[in-house]
Amino acid sequence: MHHFSQLISTLAGSTKTNEKLEALSSYFASADERDKPWVLALFSGRRPKRVVNSTQLRQWCMEVTALPEWLFSECYHTVGDLAETIALLLPPPETKALPQPLHYWLDVLLRLEKAPEAEKAAFIRNAWDQMQPNERFVFNKLITGGFRIGVSQSTIVNALSRTYQLEPAVVSHMISGNWDPQQITLPQLLSDAASNPDDSKPYPFFLAYALENKTGELGEPREWQAEWKWDGIRGQIIRRNGQLFIWSRGEELITDKFPELTALLPFLPDGTAIDGEILAYDQQQQRPLPFQSLQTRIGRKNLTKKQLQEAPVAFLSYDLMEWNGEDLRLRPLSERRAILEQLVENVDQPALRISPPIAYASWEELAAIRERSRDNGSEGVMLKKLSSAYQVGRRRGDWWKWKIDPFTVDAVMVYAQKGHGRRSNLYTDYTFAVRNGDQLVPFAKAYSGLTDKEIAEVDNWVKRNAVEKFGPVRTVKPELVFEIAFEGIAASNRHKSGIALRFPRIHRWRKDKPVAEINTLDDLKELLRQHS
Amino acid sequence: MQPVLTFTDSGIYCPAGDFYIDPWKPVERAVITHAHADHARLGNQKYLCSKDSVPLLQLRLGQDIAVQGAGWGETVQINGVTISFHPAGHMIGSAQVKVTVGGQSWVASGDYKTENDGLSGEFEPVRCHVFITESTFGLPIYHWRPQAALFGDMENWVKENEAAGKNSILLGYSLGKAQRLMYNLQHTGKRFLVHGAIYNAHETLLKAGWNLPPVELITQETPKEHFKNSIVIAPPSTADSTWMRRFAPYSLGVCSGWMQVRGNARRLNADAGFAISDHADWKGLLGTVKETGAEKVFVTHGFSSVLARYLQENGIPAEEIKTAYGTEEETTV
Numbered sequence: 001m002h003h004f005s006q007l008i009s010t011l012a013g014s015t016k017t018n019e020k021l022e023a024l025s026s027y028f029a030s031a032d033e034r035d036k037p038w039v040l041a042l043f044s045g046r047r048p049k050r051v052v053n054s055t056q057l058r059q060w061c062m063e064v065t066a067l068p069e070w071l072f073s074e075c076y077h078t079v080g081d082l083a084e085t086i087a088l089l090l091p092p093p094e095t096k097a098l099p100q101p102l103h104y105w106l107d108v109l110l111r112l113e114k115a116p117e118a119e120k121a122a123f124i125r126n127a128w129d130q131m132q133p134n135e136r137f138v139f140n141k142l143i144t145g146g147f148r149i150g151v152s153q154s155t156i157v158n159a160l161s162r163t164y165q166l167e168p169a170v171v172s173h174m175i176s177g178n179w180d181p182q183q184i185t186l187p188q189l190l191s192d193a194a195s196n197p198d199d200s201k202p203y204p205f206f207l208a209y210a211l212e213n214k215t216g217e218l219g220e221p222r223e224w225q226a227e228w229k230w231d232g233i234r235g236q237i238i239r240r241n242g243q244l245f246i247w248s249r250g251e252e253l254i255t256d257k258f259p260e261l262t263a264l265l266p267f268l269p270d271g272t273a274i275d276g277e278i279l280a281y282d283q284q285q286q287r288p289l290p291f292q293s294l295q296t297r298i299g300r301k302n303l304t305k306k307q308l309q310e311a312p313v314a315f316l317s318y319d320l321m322e323w324n325g326e327d328l329r330l331r332p333l334s335e336r337r338a339i340l341e342q343l344v345e346n347v348d349q350p351a352l353r354i355s356p357p358i359a360y361a362s363w364e365e366l367a368a369i370r371e372r373s374r375d376n377g378s379e380g381v382m383l384k385k386l387s388s389a390y391q392v393g394r395r396r397g398d399w400w401k402w403k404i405d406p407f408t409v410d411a412v413m414v415y416a417q418k419g420h421g422r423r424s425n426l427y428t429d430y431t432f433a434v435r436n437g438d439q440l441v442p443f444a445k446a447y448s449g450l451t452d453k454e455i456a457e458v459d460n461w462v463k464r465n466a467v468e469k470f471g472p473v474r475t476v477k478p479e480l481v482f483e484i485a486f487e488g489i490a491a492s493n494r495h496k497s498g499i500a501l502r503f504p505r506i507h508r509w510r511k512d513k514p515v516a517e518i519n520t521l522d523d524l525k526e527l528l529r530q531h532s
Numbered sequence: 533m534q535p536v537l538t539f540t541d542s543g544i545y546c547p548a549g550d551f552y553i554d555p556w557k558p559v560e561r562a563v564i565t566h567a568h569a570d571h572a573r574l575g576n577q578k579y580l581c582s583k584d585s586v587p588l589l590q591l592r593l594g595q596d597i598a599v600q601g602a603g604w605g606e607t608v609q610i611n612g613v614t615i616s617f618h619p620a621g622h623m624i625g626s627a628q629v630k631v632t633v634g635g636q637s638w639v640a641s642g643d644y645k646t647e648n649d650g651l652s653g654e655f656e657p658v659r660c661h662v663f664i665t666e667s668t669f670g671l672p673i674y675h676w677r678p679q680a681a682l683f684g685d686m687e688n689w690v691k692e693n694e695a696a697g698k699n700s701i702l703l704g705y706s707l708g709k710a711q712r713l714m715y716n717l718q719h720t721g722k723r724f725l726v727h728g729a730i731y732n733a734h735e736t737l738l739k740a741g742w743n744l745p746p747v748e749l750i751t752q753e754t755p756k757e758h759f760k761n762s763i764v765i766a767p768p769s770t771a772d773s774t775w776m777r778r779f780a781p782y783s784l785g786v787c788s789g790w791m792q793v794r795g796n797a798r799r800l801n802a803d804a805g806f807a808i809s810d811h812a813d814w815k816g817l818l819g820t821v822k823e824t825g826a827e828k829v830f831v832t833h834g835f836s837s838v839l840a841r842y843l844q845e846n847g848i849p850a851e852e853i854k855t856a857y858g859t860e861e862e863t864t865v
Contacts, residue, residue, distance in 0.1 A: 012794060015801055067672060068845065074838050075673045079793050088673040088792065424795030452799070469837075 001131065003031055004039065004102045005138040011149050020151055024159035028186070034103040037181035037189065043156050044175060045250065047145035048106055051113050052120050054082050054144050060121050061086045064128070077472040080420035083140030087133050095129040105139060107182070154393050164190055169204075169392045176251055177201035199240040202247040203273055203321045203329065204392045208382065208399040215363040215402075218383065225333065225386050226358040226366055228378035229401055230316055231291050231487070231502075232279035233298070237261060237315060237352075238322075239268040246278075257298060260313050260351045267347040271325030274317050274340065275390075276355065281314035283350050288377040291502055292490045316355040317344055321390055329390035336390065373404045374531060379487055380404045406485035407527060408507055409434065409519040413480045414442055416462045417473050427462040427474070428455055430506075432484055434497075436521040443497035443524065444484055449506030458509075481518055483507040489528050499524050536631055536638040536662065539830075539853050544640055544664070548633045549613030551580075553640045556856035563615060565642025566626035567592055567707060570857045580608065582617045584653075585625030587740040588707070591733065604653070619653030620644040622810050623708030624737065630658050638662040639824065643857075645809065646816035647679060649712045651742070657823035665821060667834035668811040668858060669789050676789070676813045682806055683716045689785060689804050690720065690763060699782040701764040703771060703802075706730045708810050709787055710765050711737065711744060717763065718745040725750050725758060727766040727775075771800055789813075821848060833858030 010023040028036060041048075062072050067089065079085040105127060112120050124143075128136055141147050154168075160175070161168045164186070174190050177200050218224060234249040244265040246255045255262060258278065280289040280297065293311035300307065320340040321329050328336050337357075344354045358381065360366040370381045380403035388398035411432035419428035429447050433440035450458065458480065466474040488502035538545050543555030543562075551561040558575035565571050565581075567588035572581075574593050581589055583601035590597065602608050604627075608615045617627040622643040629640045639660040648654045676682075686702070693700045704710050706729040714724050724747045726734065731749040738744060747765075748758065759779060770776050771784070786802040789809030797805030812820060817839060821829055829850040831840040836852040843850035 012798065013803055015803070065672070071672065071838065071842060074835070075671050078671060078835075079673060080795060084794060085673065088675075420795070422795045422798040424793050424799075425790070426799075 001102050001105060001135050001139065002099050003027070004035060005132075005135045007039070008138050008149060009134060011151055017155060020155055021159050021162070024151070024156065025162040028159060028163040032101045032103065033185055035101055036186045037179075037184055038103055038106055040156065040160070040175060040186065040189075041181040042142065042147050043151055044153065046181070047147075048142065048181075049110060049113060050143075050145070051109050052124060052143060056117070056120070057082065057086060057124070057140065057143065060124055061089055064125060065089050065091070073471065077418050078425050080418060080424035083144050084137050086140050087137035090128055090133075090136060093129050093131055095126065097130045100130075102142075106142065109143070110182070160186075160190070166190060172204040172392050173201065176204060177247075178253060199243055200238065200245040200247075200253065202236045202238060202245070202251065203275075203390070205234060205236070205249050205275065206319075206391045206399060207249075207394040208401045209394060209396050211383065211400040211402040212396075215366065215383075218363075218400075221360060221363055221366065223386055225337070225384045226360060226369075227318070227355050227382050227384070228358065228373065228376065229380040229382045229403060230277040230279055230288065230355065231377075231379045232277045232288065232294060232316075234275075235278045235315070236273060236275055236321075237264065237268070238273045239265065240270055240272075240325075242270065244268065254298075257303070258313050259303070259308070261315055264315075264347065264349055264352055267349055267352075269324070271322060272343070273320070273322035274315070274343075275319040275321060276315045276317040278313055278315055280311040281316075281353075283312065283314070290377075290490045291488060292492070292500060314351050314353055316353050318355050319390060332387045332389070333384055334386040370402060370404060406487055406503075406507070407489065408483050408485045409523065409527075410481055410510055410513055410517065411444070411484050412440065412478045412515050412518050413458075413476060413482065414440055414478055415473050415475055416458075416466075419447065423455070426455060426459045428459070430458075430482075432482065433478065434519050434521050434524060440478055441497045441521050443495070443499055443521070444486070444501050444504040446482075446484060446504045446506050449485075450509065454509055478515055481510040481513045481515060483510055489524070489531060491528060497521060497524070499528060533634075533636075536633045536636050537640065537664070539855070543855075546613060546631055546633070549610040549615070549631070551610055551613075552576075553629055553631075554642065554857065561610065563629055564589065565620065565629055565640065566623055568623070568643070571642055580610075580615070582625050582627040584740075585627070587736050588625055588733070591736045592707075618656045618658050621646065621648065621652045621655035623652050624711065624742065626652060628656075628658055630660065636661050638664065639826075640664040641666065641820075643668070643810070644812055644820070646812050646820060647676065649679060649716070649810075651712055651715050652708075652810070655820075657820055659825050661826060662828045662830070663821060663824045663826035664830045664832060664853075665817060665839070666811065666857070667817065667831050667836045667839040669809060669813050670817055670831070670835035670839035672814045674789060674792055674809075674813045675815060676807060676809060679716065679808060682808045686713075686717065686785065686787075686806055687720055689783070690722070693783045694761075696783075697781065699759045699762070699764060699779045700785065701766060701776065701779055701782050702785045702787055702806075703766055703768050704787040705810075706767040707733050709808075710734075710767070711742075712808075712810070713765060713787060714745050714747065720763075723748060723758065723762040725754065725762045725764045727764075727770060729767050730765055768800075771802075818842075 007027045011020050014020050076085045157168050157172045160171045177198050236247040238245045244262055246258055246261055248254050280294040282289050297307050297311045317340055320336045323339055341354055344352055373380050383400045383402055385398040411434050413430045414433045415431035416427040417429040419426055431442050431445050433442045462476055465477045468475040484504055485507035486501040486504040490500050492500035534547055542557040542559055544553040551563055552559045553563045554565055554571040555562050560577045562576035563580045567585050572589055579597055579599040583603050586599055586601040589599055602617050614632040616630045620626040620628045620642055622645050631638050637660040639658050643666050644655055646655045690700045702713055704713050710730045726747045734747050783803040785804040785806055786800055787806045787808050789807055790796045791805030792807040829843055829848055830853045831850055832853050832855045840850040840852040
């Protein structure tokens with residue numbers, strides 16, 4: 001555990017990618033062989049099965065420290081992280097024991113899955129009592145999940161590539177998909193796929209940056225394919241050895257969530273991998289349904305008939321990475337698209353569609369078409385060079401996203417709450433309201449969009465202008481006006497305002513604007529009427 | 533019976549003696565706990581503080597202020613009210629002010645720290661009827677390691693930086709923290725290169741006879757060779773500034789109680805955070821309240837509502853008081 005917690009401290013203390021890379025690759029070169037797959041699993045978002053939950057951890061910590069619940073909560077809201085709060089509150093360790101490696105703790109923990117609560121409590125309390133504060137933090141983090149320490153997937157891939165002398169693209173593919181850190185070692189995982197077949201293994205997604213330059217600087221329009229940028233779930237459909245798998249961009253296997261797509265199994269040939277967007281789709285109107293319909297569906301564990309009827313999904317295909325078992329990624333997009341279009345036509349199922357290319361002759365024409373993106377339920381345009389290979393991860397140059405400008409409204413801050421992570425102990429999470437007569441109606445929460453300097457200024461203001469306290473939430477004098485940007489708007493009966501926004505964030509602080517001039521609930525309703 | 537001290541718009545007021553303690557609006561007679569700007573403000577007609585605070589008050593507020601200093605434990609009478617100063621351990625000269633009227637004693641502690649840092653005097657719990665306490669770090673997540681251990685960490689960190697070919701910069705508040713760092717790191721034999729804000733305070737303290745290590749002021753002319761075998765000491769405001777760029781490659785260590793929480797160190801882009809504070813931690817606050825034997829506690833700047841509620845639940849009558857303190861120094865970084 002010490003080795004691992006050292007790694008975490010180094011990674012957290014470093015602000016430079018190169019130092020992180022160095023720390024990771026030397027860790028992978030020297031760590032306990034049975035620890036390594038765990039570390040890779042944790043850094044790639046694979047958390048161990050949840051054996052104890054955060055409520056239990058909280059409870060046991062309060063028992064050990066004899067702190068009242070309200071005081072624990074105050075601490076938690078100031079620290080902004082449960083694992084860290086507990087590590088800070090526990091008394092110094094008293095049990096002297098041999099230090100144990102990371103995999104030891106995880107193995108014992110996972111064995112307790114079905115054990116009675118008292119046994120779990122005893123194990124956790126005993127573990128805490130053997131660890132130094134930074135080890136406790138890491139241990140708690142393992143249990144609660146959500147290990148975010150500023151290490152990107154590509155840093156991990158590059159570190160492994162350096163340690164094991166493999167191409168990053170190969171590493172990236174090998175470590176994706178389904179594997180169990182208790183059952184496999186890194187050398188096994190990274191050895192040739194043929195000796196370790198995993199039919200479900202997806203390809204790393206090729207992701208685009210936002211367009212940085214003028215379209216005119218891209219070259220000739222005929223060298224580029226334009227298509228709509230859909231706002232659904234980016235996914236991959238794979239069929240190999242008579243089985244079908246669906247992956248999300250977050251590398252989550254989501255096959256079971258979409259029976260409409262698993263029904264494609266008999267129609268797709270073996271050795272196929274398609275990249276596309278999963279959308280709730282109106283087959284009659286031939287256009288996507290609002291994102292909210294998909295969202296209510298993916299939140300559910302079991303799908304009801306009603307949901308399947310109200311939000312049927314379709315897969316809008318973008319690209320083809322594998323065909324007849326052959327990796328097509330280095331072939332030009334124009335070739336891959338030609339095969340893909342033929343494939344979709346042959347399958348001839350409404351759930352599998354092609355994401356249609358946009359016909360345009362000049363950049364000016366495309367710009368005009370893009371302005372109408374919202375009319376067909378998309379959030380802008382994608383530009384892909386016809387000669388481009390299907391690359392790994394987010395890259396500049398061959399693919400660009402060109403989104404339309406967001407909606408904006410001016411609103412006033414009414415509540416503030418302290419943030420998490422690097423925003424701990426600062427008021428950074430705000431709720432905004434619009435006017436409705438002489439009332440203020442909260443309609444959106446936003447966490448991002450201000451600079452560190454502005455955050456410090458708002459934090460200071462909140463501390464001085466808090467009116468009331470509801471647990472961690474402060475109501476503030478309605479004085480600060482912000483322009484709120486968002487991507488979509490939909491009716492909602494779960495919100496007091498009757499409105500739900502997609503991706504609300506702070507666009508800018510309107511110090512120039514008095515509260516009397518903010519937008520009204522009627523303005524929002526009008527926006528809703530225009531776009532639904 | 534009238535209370536010994538009352539809380540007004542201008543500061544903590546003693547009606548019987550007609551004076552204020554750490555007033556935030558100009559008054560005729562101000563009794564000052566310590567020289568930080570949120571406690572010692574400009575514009576008062578007369579100042580009374582501990583002897584050791586006098587040169588610092590003059591540095592910050594001007595040589596021409598009317599200031600009187602009192603020794604530790606010495607009593608001063610104002611309008612028949614007895615005042616005495618007792619070490620608060622927060623910074624050089626920092627004092628708790630004990631005010632006694634007709635057998636009733638109240639203590640206003642300003643800012644305080646219970647660990648002896650070698651410079652700021654040994655904190656002395658003062659028996660009283662009513663105690664006014666700060667609460668900057670009034671949550672149980674704040675518990676400080678002994679300073680010997682923390683300075684050991686800093687020393688190792690400086691060595692690691694040297695091995696990696698980097699200069700070491702320590703950020704600490706210019707009055708208080710900076711002197712504490714240099715005093716306790718002088719045995720390393722490193723040269724201390726200091727920012728102008730720290731240099732001025734240092735000169736004043738040397739002149740007043742404090743046994744502090746020599747420092748070198750950083751200027752445009754400071755040769756790059758001087759960065760080697762040195763520790764740079766700078767105030768928090770220099771983080772991420774162009775001023776700091778001259779030291780590249782460097783490693784930045786932030787010295788503040790707030791570094792106890794990881795997110796704060798990350799926010800400042802610090803390479804290392806040392807949770808070293810000039811304020812009492814949770815246990816220090818609770819222990820002090822107990823040792824004063826106070827029947828009633830007023831809790832000011834910091835996590836005041838938390839500490840007041842906790843004391844209340846543990847059988848000590850306590851109340852939260854809003855003041856204008858806590859805008860300077862460690863409360864901001």
